[in-house]
Amino acid sequence: MSLFTNEIEWTNPPRRFTIPHFTPYKRDEDPDRHLKHYRSTMILYKNNDALICKIFATNLQGEAQDWFHTLPPQSIRSFNELSFVFTKEYSSNRSIKMTSDHLFSIVKDPWETIHDYVKRFKAEKAKIVGCNEDITTVAFRNGLPTEHPLFGKLIMEKN
Structure with a gap:
């Protein structure tokens, strides 16, 4: 069973959609910086929340990919929710903002x-x-x- 709700799971990508190139997240980087990069790469699809959720999983690597698959079934209803659990999981990797x-x-x-x-x-x-x-x-x-x-x-x- 998918960790996404049925609404997200059953949404198909737009016709002729090709996955953009991402720098994969490897668990030891700043999650906020990674989300910023991901959002800017997916800017053309910002109104397609389901697509943004589904593609996000493809840019996780190693332990981050393993973590993703431990999320409870049908627990993700939006990209905002996915972003929240992602940054919460990797908050210890955030860069310290200096003044x-x-x-x-x-x-x-x-x-x-x-x-x-x-x-x-x-x-x-x-x-x-x-x-x-x-x-x-x-x-x-x-x-x-x-x-x-x-x-x-x-x-x-x-x-």
Whole structure:
């Protein structure tokens, strides 16, 4: 017996439908990111909830595919429901969303060159979606030792 309701199970794909190429979900990735990728790939079929449900199973791999088949029969009535149980199951794999405040934890090590500090700081900043530029500037300056020439220059430019 299918884990989908009869309404979903009995829905046929549109004529000439071909399954788009997906990056399969392997269980150790961020489920939110995977759902975002899946939804954007299936955007042309967003009004066909049954199709979206049925195709989702084809882009799971390994243990994620095994988990999918453990769902109770006729327990999935919509893609929103399927998305919920999927993200609930794999919530421990979610990426931790960092804020601009994270940058205050980045401090130039005494042995580190300014070039390496800038490179490391930029790499961390790139991980933050919608990073606040004012906080970035202050965090960068605060990560420098007060005796570093660049620190003094940044203080002077501020005024």
